[in-house]
Amino acid sequence: MAVVYKxxxxxxxxxxxxxxxxxxxxxxxxxxxxxxxxxxxxxxxxAKFAEGVLAPINSIGDQVGAVINNGIVTMPEGYKEAYNKFxxxxxxxxxxxxxxxxxxxxxxxxxxxxxxxxxxxLAFGLAPGLSAGAISAINFHGSEEQKLKFLPKLxxxxxxxxxxxxxxxxxxxLGTIKTKAELSNDGTYKITGTKVWITxxxxxxxxxIIHLVLAKLPGSPEGTKGISMFIVPKILVNDDGTLGEKNNxxxxxxxxxLGIHASPTCVMEYDNATGYLVGEENRGLHYMFTMxxxxxxxxxGQGLACASAAVxxxxxxxxxxxxxxxxxxSKEEAKNASIIEHADVRRMLLTIKSYVDAMRYLMxxxxxxxxLEYFGEDEATKSFGEERCALLTPVTKAWLxxxxxxLSSLAIQVYGGMGYVEETGIAQYLRxxxxxxxxxxxxxxxxxxxxxxxxxxxxxxxMQRLLGEVTEQIQIMKSGSDLMVxxxxxxxxxxxxxxxxxxxxxxKMLDGQLVDASAAATPxxxxxxxxxxxxxxxKAAVLAESKLKESDSEFYSDKLTISKFYIEQLLPLASxxxxxxxAGKDDLYKIKAENF
Numbered sequence: 040m041a042v043v044y045k046x047x048x049x050x051x052x053x054x055x056x057x058x059x060x061x062x063x064x065x066x067x068x069x070x071x072x073x074x075x076x077x078x079x080x081x082x083x084x085x086a087k088f089a090e091g092v093l094a095p096i097n098s099i100g101d102q103v104g105a106v107i108n109n110g111i112v113t114m115p116e117g118y119k120e121a122y123n124k125f126x127x128x129x130x131x132x133x134x135x136x137x138x139x140x141x142x143x144x145x146x147x148x149x150x151x152x153x154x155x156x157x158x159x160x161l162a163f164g165l166a167p168g169l170s171a172g173a174i175s176a177i178n179f180h181g182s183e184e185q186k187l188k189f190l191p192k193l194x195x196x197x198x199x200x201x202x203x204x205x206x207x208x209x210x211x212x213l214g215t216i217k218t219k220a221e222l223s224n225d226g227t228y229k230i231t232g233t234k235v236w237i238t239x240x241x242x243x244x245x246x247x248i249i250h251l252v253l254a255k256l257p258g259s260p261e262g263t264k265g266i267s268m269f270i271v272p273k274i275l276v277n278d279d280g281t282l283g284e285k286n287n288x289x290x291x292x293x294x295x296x297l298g299i300h301a302s303p304t305c306v307m308e309y310d311n312a313t314g315y316l317v318g319e320e321n322r323g324l325h326y327m328f329t330m331x332x333x334x335x336x337x338x339x340g341q342g343l344a345c346a347s348a349a350v351x352x353x354x355x356x357x358x359x360x361x362x363x364x365x366x367x368x369s370k371e372e373a374k375n376a377s378i379i380e381h382a383d384v385r386r387m388l389l390t391i392k393s394y395v396d397a398m399r400y401l402m403x404x405x406x407x408x409x410x411l412e413y414f415g416e417d418e419a420t421k422s423f424g425e426e427r428c429a430l431l432t433p434v435t436k437a438w439l440x441x442x443x444x445x446l447s448s449l450a451i452q453v454y455g456g457m458g459y460v461e462e463t464g465i466a467q468y469l470r471x472x473x474x475x476x477x478x479x480x481x482x483x484x485x486x487x488x489x490x491x492x493x494x495x496x497x498x499x500x501x502m503q504r505l506l507g508e509v510t511e512q513i514q515i516m517k518s519g520s521d522l523m524v525x526x527x528x529x530x531x532x533x534x535x536x537x538x539x540x541x542x543x544x545x546x547k548m549l550d551g552q553l554v555d556a557s558a559a560a561t562p563x564x565x566x567x568x569x570x571x572x573x574x575x576x577x578k579a580a581v582l583a584e585s586k587l588k589e590s591d592s593e594f595y596s597d598k599l600t601i602s603k604f605y606i607e608q609l610l611p612l613a614s615x616x617x618x619x620x621x622a623g624k625d626d627l628y629k630i631k632a633e634n635f
Contacts, residue, residue: 041464042352044094044159046086049594050396051151052078057579058404060147067414069137070145078148081133085152088128089159092121097160100301101467105242107293112241112303118163122196122244130156131167131196139178139186140194145414146333147407153337154399157344161471162301164344166199166239168337172330173200173251177270180318180326188276189249199245202330203234203252203271203307211484213253213324214262220254220269220314230254230271230314233291233306236478240305241273241290247282248273250307251330252314253323260321268323269314287312298470331479332432336405338479339435342443343398345472349450350391352465356454357384378453387453391446393605396579396598397572398439404575405431426501431571433489437482438568440475447472486560489567490544491553499545506541509534509574516577519584522599526580526606530573533613537570540620555623562619569613576602576610 055061055078064070096117103115125131134149135141149171157164174193177185192198209215218232230252234240241248250271259265275283287310294304318326357379364373365380378384408431411424447469451458458465476482494502513534516527544563547555580602586595 041098041462042348043355044090044097044348044351046082046089046155046158047347047351048079048082048086050399051082051154053579053582053594053598054396054399054403055147055151057400057575057582058407060145060403060407063407064145064147064410066420067410067416069143069414070410073145073148077144078151081144081148082151082155084128085130085155088124088130089155092124093156093160093163096121096163098464098467100160100162101298101471102300104300105293105303107241107290107303110289110291111243112290112293112305113243114303115301118301119244121160121163122166125163125167126196131170132194135171135174135194136178139174139190145407145410147403147410150340150399150403150406153340154344154347154402157341158348160301161341161344162299164341165299165302166242166244167196168334169202169238170196170198170200172202172334173249175333176202176251176268176326176329177317179329180268180322181270185270185315185317188278188280189270189272191280192247193249197245198247198249199239199242200249200251201237201240202327202334203237203240203250204327205236206233207235211481213266216253216255216266218252218254218309220256220267220316222256223313228254228269228314228316229311230269230309231311233308235306236294237305237307238302238478240303240307241293242303246274247276250288251317251327252309253327254314256320263324265321266323267320268317268326270317271309271312271314275313297473298467299474332428333409335432335436335479335485336402336409338475339398339405339437339439340402341475342440342472343395343402345443345468345475346391346398346446346450347395349447349465349468350388350395352463352468353391353450353453354379354388356457356463356465357388362455384453387449389601389604390609391449393576393601393609394442394446394572396601397576397605398442400575400579401431401568401571402435402439405435426496427505429496430489430493430501430505433485433493434564434568434571436479437476437485437564438571440472441482441565443472443475444469482564483561486564487557489564490556490560491548494541494544495548502541506534506538509570512574512577512581516581519581522603523581523584526577526603529606529610530577533570533573533610536614536617537566540566540617543621552623554628558622558624558627559620562616566613566616566620569610569616573606573610573613576605580606 061074064073100115106113133142134144134146137143206216220228220230252269252271253266255265273288275286277283289308291306291308358377360378362378365376408424408428411420412428415421451465457463513527513531516523583595583598
């Protein structure tokens with residue numbers, strides 16, 4: 040039986056309460072009326088679209104994929120029509136500022152809508168996700184003329200946007216890019232070079248595509264300091280906003296991939312293409328990070344989306360599949376017992392559900408911090424949002440995307456042999472999820488970013504402020520019921536261990552033992568993510584328990600159980616990373632390269 044996707048609206052709405060989004064956002068005048076009365080109908084309408092339009096074409100996109108003929112990329116059946124409905128419904132612009140034609144909703148709201156849309160059809164969701172980043176980059180760094188020319192159609196969804204960074208010889212190391220830009224007499228630039236791995240670099244869903252391209256000007260500094268950003272439209276745009284001639288931009292080929300088959304991953308060629316410099320020369324990488332930071336948060340969200348959809352399929356199958364005799368059940372009782380009665384199956388399902396909740400809370404909170412950074416009305420608010428975003432973003436990207444793969448695989452395990460058979464559709468989530476730990480900066484790079492750029496922020500005080508908030512949550516729990524005290528004690532144990540290894544790492548870096556720190560980066564990020572998950576699940580437990588005092592609801596009772604399961608059975612994995620963190624570099628470098 041194929042997966043029938045149903046948007047987890049109640050879970051998403053609960054998530055916004057867990058992170059206290061309403062009280063925090065209401066302090067910003069433009070979001071003073073943001074409330075559950077907005078979130079619930081928004082998610083309900085998004086669910087109707089995702090379940091009725093996107094989910095039915097998800098397997099078609101997987102099986103057929105985007106195709107290219109004579110340089111023209113065509114989307115699978117139903118995708119162009121689905122995009123038009125998406126655009127007409129206004130989903131492309133709901134969380135964009137009103138002053139540029141958007142819906143004026145907070146970025147945090149897009150956490151729920153993007154989860155729903157991408158759970159229903161991840162490949163489709165990549166197009167508007169990239170456009171949102173391009174819009175932010177132009178809005179924050181482009182000239183007024185560029186904003187007037189390109190933003191209205193991008194915001195409406197009439198056009199889509201891309202980011203062009205990588206080249207055949209330059210993946211993560213952008214300092215080695217060769218794409219060049221030369222100034223023309225009319226003030227535009229001629230862009231020449233080849234870009235690879237360009238998501239939705241070409242397609243037939245919109246009449247124009249606006250590429251943001253990194254290139255180097257003659258005489259620019261070596262490495263990343265000499266990179267500039269350019270707007271390069273697929274079709275040139277006249278001063279009056281109408282479309283002009285085709286630019287010298289061509290999709291040479293699209294990649295054959297493990298997953299996200301309906302998302303064309305393009306090799307793009309720029310041959311003296313007309314481009315427009317964004318901002319100042321040699322500031323391109325800085326500008327591109329406006330896109331990349333938002334994109335990295337959402338790549339973590341793609342892991343969440345795949346896991347969230349996969350557990351639905353696994354749960355449906357486990358309730359329906361009659362197989363085996365559960366321990367403790369009589370032969371007569373077992374005749375109609377489905378596999379969900381087996382303890383191991385329940386453990387797998389509860390593991391996925393618990394992680395999905397923790398992942399959702401972290402991503403929502405990370406996006407909430409983006410709102411504070413972008414729209415806060417005083418310097419203290421903006422600085423706090425920026426600092427907290429800096430710490431959370433590499434963890435959101437890496438921890439969530441790794442879990443997306445792990446949990447999608449675990450969902451297949453629930454199916455047994457049928458999970459390995461394509462007709463059930465569950466394997467698509469694993470294949471689609473597998474790209475997320477790789478693109479927008481591999482998870483190893485995220486770990487190094489956390490280690491060497493984020494932990495030292497404000498001489499380590501940024502991390503201490505975050506851990507201080509976790510400690511405050513522990514104290515809140517300790518003032519509650521016996522269950523809350525027990526969960527608080529468990530959380531405190533692993534927070535203390537995290538603080539201990541953080542100090543160990545700080546000492547190593549101060550002593551100049553940077554290779555030891557780099558060897559610890561990935562296990563440290565995993566430990567950090569696991570502990571943050573415990574923090575959010577502690578907040579969820581307190582909220583669920585308080586809700587149960589108001590109403591005897593199975594939903595809140597289940598949320599309390601899920602939080603308890605995470606803190607008691609999954610959080611302890613955090614301290615297991617400690618020995619790997621403090622092991623240093625020796626074992627990693629003892630074996631000669633040729634002996635691997």
